[in-house]
Amino acid sequence: MYRYDEFDHQFVRERTAQFADQTGRRLRGELTEDEFRPLRLMNGLYLQLHAYMLRIAIPYGTLSARQMRQLALIARKWDKGYGHFTTRQNIQFNWIKLEDAPDILAALADVEMHAIQTSGNCIRNVTTDHWAGAAADEIADPRPVGELIRQWSSLHPEFSYLPRKFKIAVTGAPHDRAAVKTHDIGLRLQHNEHGERGWEVLVGGGQGRTPAIALTVRDFLPENELIAYLEAIMRVYNLYGRRDNKYKARIKILVHEIGPDKFRQEVESEYARRPKQETQVEERELTRIAAYFSPPSFEKLSRWSVRFEEARSTDKEFAKWVRTNVAAHRVDGYAIANISLKAPGEIPGDASAEQMETVADLADRHSFGEIRISHAQNLVLPHVKRDDLYSLWQALVKAGLGTANYGLASDIIACPGLDYCALATARSIPVAQSISRKFADYERQQDIGPIKINISGCINACGHHHVGHIGILGLDKKGEEYYQITLGGASTEDSSIGSILGPGFAGADVASAIEKIVDTYLSLRKPGEEFLAAYRRVGAQPFKEALYAAA
Amino acid sequence: MPLLKLNGFVQDTWAPIGLEDPLPVSGDIIVPFSRLLKEWEQLVKHDGRVGTVFPNVDRVEALTLFLPRLALIVLPFPSFTDGRAYSLARQLREDGYRGEIRATGNVLPDQLQFMRQVGFDAFEVGDRFPPEAWLKASRQMSLAYQRGLYRPANETEVWSERHREAEPWLEQPYAG
Numbered sequence: 054m055y056r057y058d059e060f061d062h063q064f065v066r067e068r069t070a071q072f073a074d075q076t077g078r079r080l081r082g083e084l085t086e087d088e089f090r091p092l093r094l095m096n097g098l099y100l101q102l103h104a105y106m107l108r109i110a111i112p113y114g115t116l117s118a119r120q121m122r123q124l125a126l127i128a129r130k131w132d133k134g135y136g137h138f139t140t141r142q143n144i145q146f147n148w149i150k151l152e153d154a155p156d157i158l159a160a161l162a163d164v165e166m167h168a169i170q171t172s173g174n175c176i177r178n179v180t181t182d183h184w185a186g187a188a189a190d191e192i193a194d195p196r197p198v199g200e201l202i203r204q205w206s207s208l209h210p211e212f213s214y215l216p217r218k219f220k221i222a223v224t225g226a227p228h229d230r231a232a233v234k235t236h237d238i239g240l241r242l243q244h245n246e247h248g249e250r251g252w253e254v255l256v257g258g259g260q261g262r263t264p265a266i267a268l269t270v271r272d273f274l275p276e277n278e279l280i281a282y283l284e285a286i287m288r289v290y291n292l293y294g295r296r297d298n299k300y301k302a303r304i305k306i307l308v309h310e311i312g313p314d315k316f317r318q319e320v321e322s323e324y325a326r327r328p329k330q331e332t333q334v335e336e337r338e339l340t341r342i343a344a345y346f347s348p349p350s351f352e353k354l355s356r357w358s359v360r361f362e363e364a365r366s367t368d369k370e371f372a373k374w375v376r377t378n379v380a381a382h383r384v385d386g387y388a389i390a391n392i393s394l395k396a397p398g399e400i401p402g403d404a405s406a407e408q409m410e411t412v413a414d415l416a417d418r419h420s421f422g423e424i425r426i427s428h429a430q431n432l433v434l435p436h437v438k439r440d441d442l443y444s445l446w447q448a449l450v451k452a453g454l455g456t457a458n459y460g461l462a463s464d465i466i467a468c469p470g471l472d473y474c475a476l477a478t479a480r481s482i483p484v485a486q487s488i489s490r491k492f493a494d495y496e497r498q499q500d501i502g503p504i505k506i507n508i509s510g511c512i513n514a515c516g517h518h519h520v521g522h523i524g525i526l527g528l529d530k531k532g533e534e535y536y537q538i539t540l541g542g543a544s545t546e547d548s549s550i551g552s553i554l555g556p557g558f559a560g561a562d563v564a565s566a567i568e569k570i571v572d573t574y575l576s577l578r579k580p581g582e583e584f585l586a587a588y589r590r591v592g593a594q595p596f597k598e599a600l601y602a603a604a
Numbered sequence: 605m606p607l608l609k610l611n612g613f614v615q616d617t618w619a620p621i622g623l624e625d626p627l628p629v630s631g632d633i634i635v636p637f638s639r640l641l642k643e644w645e646q647l648v649k650h651d652g653r654v655g656t657v658f659p660n661v662d663r664v665e666a667l668t669l670f671l672p673r674l675a676l677i678v679l680p681f682p683s684f685t686d687g688r689a690y691s692l693a694r695q696l697r698e699d700g701y702r703g704e705i706r707a708t709g710n711v712l713p714d715q716l717q718f719m720r721q722v723g724f725d726a727f728e729v730g731d732r733f734p735p736e737a738w739l740k741a742s743r744q745m746s747l748a749y750q751r752g753l754y755r756p757a758n759e760t761e762v763w764s765e766r767h768r769e770a771e772p773w774l775e776q777p778y779a780g
Contacts, residue, residue, distance in 0.1 A: 060762040064747055071744045075714065083737075084714075091685055092714055174685065204749040204762070210718035211694055211750075214687025291691045292663075326698060334751060337767040 054117055054423060055200045055345045057165045065162045068169060068208070072096045073155035080152065095175055095213065097168030098154055101475050105149040107157060108171040110178040111426050113185065113199030113223070114142035118413040118422040123164040125409035131157055136409070138394060138402040140466060140517055141220070142180050142426040143171055147473050169207055174215045176206035176287070181223045182230045183427035186346065187389050187435035189381040192242050193250065195225035197343040198279065201335070205280050212287045216294035217302035219287070220259075232428060232544035234258045234267045235520055237304045238286065243273070251275050256286060256316070257308030260514035264550045265305040268313045270320060277336035284331075285324035293319070349421040349436060354386025358439035371446050373495055374457040379442065388439050390420075392432040392449060393456040393464060397493035398486050401467040402430030411452040419445050428517075429466050429505075431459065461498040462506060462571065463489035466517050470510025470527060471534075477510035479527025479534035480560070484508055487564040492571075501571055504584045507542070520544035522585045523567060524551045527560075536563045540570070540596060541588050554593055555601050566600060573599040607706075608727040608738055610720065610756075616728075618655060618676060628652075634678060637662065640670060648673060655704070660688040664695040671701050679724070681709035690722045697723035697754070713741035721753040 057065070072092070079089040097108040109124070116124075124144055128136045131153050132146040139145055149157070161167055171178055179202045186194040202221060206212070212219075222236040233239025239255035251273045258267030274282055290304045293311075308316045365372045380389040392412065395401050404412075416424045416434055419441045425433035432454075437445055449455040458464045465488060468474065470481030485508050492498055507521030511528075518524030524539035535557040542551030558566050571584075573596050578587045588596075607616040618632045623639065630651040640647065640656045647654050655676025658667060667677070677696060679689035693705050706726040707719050713733055720742050729738055747760040755761065764770075 058766075060747060060760065060765065064745070064749075064762070067745050067747070074744075083733075088684075088712060088714075174687075207749055208718075208745065209750055210721035210748070210753060211690045212687070213718060214685050214690065214715075288691050288695075292688055296686060296688075326695075328752075331751070333770045334763050334767045337770055338763050341766065 054115060055112075055196075055342060061165070061204075062162075064207070065165070065167050065169075068096075068167065069155065069158045069162050072158060076151065076155055091173055091214070093154075094173035095170055096154075096158070097171035098149070098151070099172060099475070101147065101473055102471075103473070104147065105151050105154070106145055106147050106473070107149045107154060107168060108139070108143050108145045109161060109166060109168045110171045111142050111144060111166075112203045113179055113181040113196045114183050114426040114428075115185070115196060116424040116426065117164075118416040118424065120164045120166055121409050121413040121416070121424055123160060123166070125406040125413070127157055127160060128406040128409065135403055135405045137400070137469060138404065138426050138430050138432070140402075140428050140430060140468070140515060141178060142183070142428055143178055144426070145469070147469070172218075173213075174217050174219075175213045176202075176209065176215075176219045176221065179203055179206070179221045179223060180231055180236075180428060182226055183425040183431075183433050184230060184380065184389055184435065185225060185425070186348065187382050187387075188226050188228075188230075189383045190228050191226040191383065192244065193225045194343075194346050195223040195231075195240075195242060197339055197346050198240070198276075199223055200342045200345075201280065201339050202283070204338075205283070209287075211284075212291055215287075215291055216296045217299065217304075219290070219304065221283075227546065229544075229546040229548075230427075232517070232520065232548070234546075234548040235260055235264070235517075235544055236267065238283070239267045240279075245273050249275070252279060254282065254286075256320075257305040257313075258548075259303050259305040260517060260519045261303070262300050262512050262514075263303075263305065264514070264519040265309060266548050266550065267305075268308060270313070270317050276339070277332045280335045281327050281331040282320075282324055285320050285327065288323050289316070289319045348384075349423070351384045351387060351436070352438070354384075354438065354440075356385040358386065358442075361439040361442055364443035368443070370450075370457075371443060374446055374455060375442065376499075377457045377461060378459040382436065384436075386439055388437050388442060390434040390437045390442065390445060391427070391459040392434065392454050393458050394431050394454075395458055395464045395489060396453060396456045397463055397489045399489075400482050401465050401485050401489075404432070408452055408454055411448065411454065415445055415448055429464065431464070457495060458498060460503050460505075462492035462501050462504050463498060465489055465506045465508060466521065467508040468510050468515035470508075470516075474510060474515075476513055477527070478512070478529040479510050479536065481508045481510040481516055481527055484525060484527065484536065484560055484563050487561075488567055491564045491568060501575065502583050504571070505542075505544075506567065517544065518542070519550050520548065521551060522588070523570060525563060525567075528557065530557075534560050536560060538563075538566060538570070538600075540593060541585070543585055552593060555597055569599050570596050605728050605730060606735070608729050610725050610742070612739070613735065618653075620657075632675070634676060637666075644670070655706075657708075658692070660686065660692060664692055664699070667696070668699065671696075671699065674701070674703055676704045676706060676726075677701070678706045678708050681707060681711055684710040684712050684715055690718065693719070693723040713737045714744075716741040717744055721748065721750075721755060723754050725754075 241253040254271040255267035420434035467481040467485040471477040509516035509518040520542040539551030634655040653675035657678040708728040
């Protein structure tokens with residue numbers, strides 16, 4: 054993992070002091086709320102329905118055990134004893150007092166963390182594959198570039214007052230687990246015909262009011278040119294992105310309004326102006342950072358773990374969890390353990406301080422002290438010996454973290470919704486809870502197979518409903534919450550935006566509507582055909598009939 | 605209106621000329637960009653320095669021909685959250701412009717350091733904040749990760765500092 058050097062430490066300390074000063078000036082009335090708002094947002098502090106919310110950056114979704122313990126401490130000391138892991142691999146605390154924010158930021162700085170640019174119209178925390186550095190299909194670990202981008206984008210003087218927020222996602226594997234095509238910029242690592250590494254640069258993806266799949270602006274960008282090229286893209290956006298209407302201000306609108314060819318031309322001509330020296334330091338810096346991400350000292354182990362196989366054949370519950378939550382590791386004898394934060398009836402993405410501490414201890418014991426946060430709001434221990442999986446699982450079960458549903462129907466993505474969020478038009482959490490209760494049965498979920506159900510409490514789509522196989526969007530109709538259902542979305546390398554199925558449903562009826570959709574799929578699928586594939590084959594009609602014909 | 609430069613407050617000696625005002629015979633003048641386009645032939649012969657107010661919706665290329673003769677470019681911030689002028693200032697510096705770049709409009713202390721880093725060196729600051737607030741505003745952070753910024757000698761560019769052996773930026777800008 055990356056470790057701060059003296060410069061990084063000083064940077065975060067100074068930024069914390071700067072924000073403490075800004076907060077003090079606001080509390081003394083020297084800054085108006087209008088003047089203060091962009092400053093506090095740039096430090097992750099939102100004013101929500103009931104309190105301030107502080108969103109803390111977890112760069113590229115990687116946490117150390119020590120950092121996780123500090124988050125637990127913050128949850129206990131300054132919040133109500135829990136935190137919420139988000140779809141951007143961050144954590145949010147929902148019950149913060151403005152005057153405590155500087156102390157919390159100081160506590161974060163102690164463990165090399167911050168809340169810089171987790172909100173506001175600036176470059177946000179960069180996200181990546183939650184299996185980075187462990188996945189069997191990976192070309193290279195994308196986290197060094199994530200760290201490079203984190204540093205470059207931190208307090209960037211030119212790009213801190215953009216037309217709108219800006220999100221960058223990176224994947225180092227051909228199978229895209231980072232949803233790069235629905236980001237403002239998506240980066241996909243690949244080899245060219247000479248075996249050199251470079252980036253496919255995609256621009257203009259997004260969700261929200263106007264969902265869009267990103268377009269490729271460069272097929273192959275040499276690795277050392279990345280920062281210079283990002284500067285060119287950002288400048289084109291900063292200058293020409295729309296500022297007259299906040300709903301049309303994201304880069305996707307610019308790209309789609311002027312067209313990909315014109316956009317590419319603008320970027321390339323801006324890029325051509327830049328001094329060549331810009332690539333040298335950046336290349337050295339990437340090399341410096343990459344050294345921190347060298348693989349941990351894996352033991353040489355057999356692919357076959359006797360202890361693991363014995364446990365799996367004698368303990369059926371363990372076998373269930375292994376089947377859903379354990380993924381292949383690039384190193385023999387190791388596995389990736391996915392920890393579900395989606396126990397039936399619980400709030401997706403929420404973890405208590407005790408659970409955070411348990412995961413931190415287990416990471417120290419079994420995963421070289423490393424933890425990952427996934428954009429699907431789960432936790433990951435990336436490097437677990439297969440020999441240790443059984444004892445790991447037993448400890449997880451004790452902490453209420455042993456749910457075997459990773460990637461299945463009850464592994465639901467949901468935003469905080471109207472229970473917390475000032476922007477929301479409907480609640481997300483109760484809907485997620487009712488669906489997860491309905492599908493809690495393991496055998497049934499196994500039979501249904503991989504399926505992504507995503508819920509957003511408003512059109513801003515923080516719950517990624519557009520790219521859920523089944524998407525649920527909560528809206529407000531004359532004071533009543535109702536929910537629109539979309540089918541056919543996907544966030545992987547074959548990304549697509551879901552289509553609205555028909556009229557919406559009242560909150561109490563959503564779970565049974567989802568059940569009808571799932572039952573329809575079960576009745577028409579071919580052997581081995583997953584939900585998304587079946588939908589793409591048959592289209593919306595059979596599902597419409599099942600939902601609306603009877604009514 | 606108080607004019608803040610990198611080393612403190614100064615008297616503004618430039619005369620702003622409106623759209624309809626007659627051009628004075630001499631002295632340093634600031635004209636709207638539209639007049640620069642229309643009256644360039646007279647302005648070239650003006651006895652005194654010439655500056656212009658350049659709107660943030662125009663492309664910087666529109667200024668290229670005039671740059672050698674311009675001593676001041678005023679970039680307005682219609683709102684402090686409208687960040688277009690940051691890119692314009694940086695483009696002007698990259699294009700080799702070394703005259704004054706002045707921020708006007710909704711200029712606030714908490715953005716002053718960013719403005720200076722991209723190449724602004726003068727600020728029309730109004731009287732919304734006391735002078736002390738301005739004087740400490742441009743030095744809130746002593747280090748930055750980005751390269752090629754305008755900065756005083758005691759402000760650290762982290763990446764350049766970590767890799768001193770690498771070839772430096774084409775022309776390292778300096779702001780006293």
